[in-house]
Amino acid sequence: MLVSCSAPAAPRLALPAIGPDSTVQVAAGPQYMRGAVHQFFWGKHYRKLWAVPVRARVLNLRTAVPGGLTPTVAGGSFQTKNLRLVDKQGVEYVLRSVDKDATKALPEGLREGPVGKLMKDQTSVINPYGAYIVPRLAEAAGVYHTTPRLVYVADDPALGPFRQSYANALYLLEERPEGDQSTVRSFGRSARVESSRKVFTNLVTTARGRVDARQYLRARLFDMWVGDWSRREDQWRWASFPGRGGATVYRAIPRDRDHAFFKFDDGLLTHIISWVKSNYQSFHATIRLSDVEGLNRAARPLDKSLLVYLTAADFRQVADSMRLSLSDQVIEQALVVWPPEVYALAGAEFNHNLRSRRDQLPAVAAKFYELLAREVEIPGTDEAERFVLEPMGPGQLRVQVLSLRAGRPDSLLNQRTFTYPDTRSIKLFGLGGNDVFDLRGLPDHRFAVGIYDGAGQDSVTWKTPASPSKQPTNVMVYDSGDGNTINVAKPIKTEGYVPAATEFDAAGWLLRHRLF
Structure with missing residues (x-):
């Protein structure tokens, strides 16, 4: 298995403009707002953000882009509902539900009982609009990214057989990182974006496949900066490029930022649980070096394989470069993308936390290297x-x-x-x-x-x-x-x-x- 160490230029991307549809004022999850006693034991989390109404554009599938969007495949993980869409040119997009439902991971008999209700309540640990600010931050850091846009899907007949399951909810609409993305700058204009399974099979089969290790390290340090601890293998796609001597160079495309900015340990019981589940790292102003191992546990198999040839100097150089790239102005410009109601509630906290965590990147990178080496x-x-x-x-x-x-x-x-x-x-x-x-x-x-x-x-x-x-x-x-x-x-x-x-x-x- 090969790695290479070149760094790509910072990418840019814009989704096709959504048509002139109407807007709605809607809260992502008012059901997560609970009383003081419940919050004392199970955490305040992001309940206020879930409960505040925000303005979102209604996505009309027939007019969203020229020729419209056609739903094709329903899917998703144990938490997120996804709906794949395709336009007349064959370009694919995906709707990702803002609200989550972790109870799908439970046996059916437990989903409606106390355990299921508690798991559903803990959806409030996720910032419903966290993924919305990632693109500008990732672009400044030189990390590939999707570009989600907040939309509301009404009871649209164009949903067809998916109408009952997907109507009347908030979604993030983003480009799907798969296949020919030669027009998408935030994927490096790669003509072939592939899944982790395909890429890892190629890496095992032949020495002509190479991973851009420094670019992957940059993406992993970005994960730590935004507190995204759930970076398992399927959370990645890979942009491929021709390399020297007929080789193929792969560069990482992170996707699915559901667990970025996680806030879990602010309740009595959830704080105790976090001692046991050390990968459940909360987005505080300080990244404790003792927490770096837990923060990266889900991605450890990938990290050990793909970063094996990088030295301590490589880790230090990438971290220093990112720290300088993520200026106070970059952070502020990313946060103002939020709906005004969200920024009013969380803007100051995130501004402080992101600046503080940015300044810790060199120390975090050194600890990360120590663990892997x-x-x-x-x-x-x-x-x-x-x-x-x-x-x-x-x-x-x-x-x-x-x-x-x-x-x-x-x-x-x-x-x-x-x-x-x-x-x-x-x-x-x-x-x-x-x-x-x-x-x-x-x-x-x-x-x-x-x-x-x-x-x-x-x-x-x-x-x-x-x-x-x-x-x-x-x-x-x-x-x-x-x-x-x-x-x-x-x-x-x-x-x-x-x-x-x-x-x-x-x-x-x-x-x-x-x-x-």
Whole structure:
């Protein structure tokens, strides 16, 4: 699997103008407004924002864009209702419900009982208009983004078979990041936007797929800045671009900002729950460094895979760049996009919190690097690669991954020099192909190095010195017993194993990312 480190220019985008329809004054969720006792135990959250009426344009599907919009597919997650729309040119959009319903994750018998009612009430932890301010912030930060617009869908006959389920509610209308987006600047004008499943399959299959790691890191630091802790794999799409030598470069498109600006721990019971569910991070003025691990738990499999070749200097440079890009003026301009009623209630709080959190980005990035650098996993692909391990001095180990091509010199794919004590464990996974693991010296014994062969007839070689080495080391070769050549001597150890779904055995790598 490859990563690259270029940074894209800050994108821009505008959805087609919505036609001159009428407007309505409507509250997103007045049912979430509760009494003082309930709020004491279960939190104030964003109940006032849910209850305040705001003005929204009525979306007339027949006149919204030239030729109209046609509903095609209903869907969504366990919380959000989605409705896919398509215009006459085949451009796709999606309606995402502002109100949520987490009870769909419960067994049907519990949905209408006390547990279901409590879960529904906790929808108020979400800022109903949070996603609305993200585009201007993301654009300034150099992060790809959708551009949601607040609309009201009335009892429109053009909804057809979806009329009963989708009429009379507030939605965010946004472009759907899929397929040919060459006209959409906020997706980098990519001619091919793909799903995580497709991209990760390509990364496992061939070394000709590359992820722009610095651009992905920029998106992940943006997630932390806005407090978006729910960044699982399906929350991403990937803009693809032609790279050097026939490679494909993928850049991350974050989507679904339902959990940005989360506010959970302001009730007695929800505060206690937050101690147990440490990923439920609230959007305060301070990002506590002790909370960085929980804030990023959902995205950890992605982060460990896609950021493995970036150094502490890369993390520092990206964080410093973002801190400078997100000026006070940028923050203020993003917030005034809110309906006036929303800005009056939350503008000052968000202005303060966003500025404070922005100034913490370098420290947060350093902690993020520390967490990821401790235990490293480096996968190859289903093609043949050479893994070269070479000590560079006390507490330093350089790992290079090269493409093996018959009749041609090896081609360097990626490399990084790891330093103890930042890194303590390094695991290499050959995946498919006839891979070569080349140890050019014994790694510092403080590194725990694991070599996993994967499929194919692999070779592991350490050129034993003339006199037996007394240098301690901590290298284990895991041999699946499928015809490998293991040419090592003490103190390197060999052990048989059966690859599990949690290991990098191609399909197992996708299972690890919960994509099957």
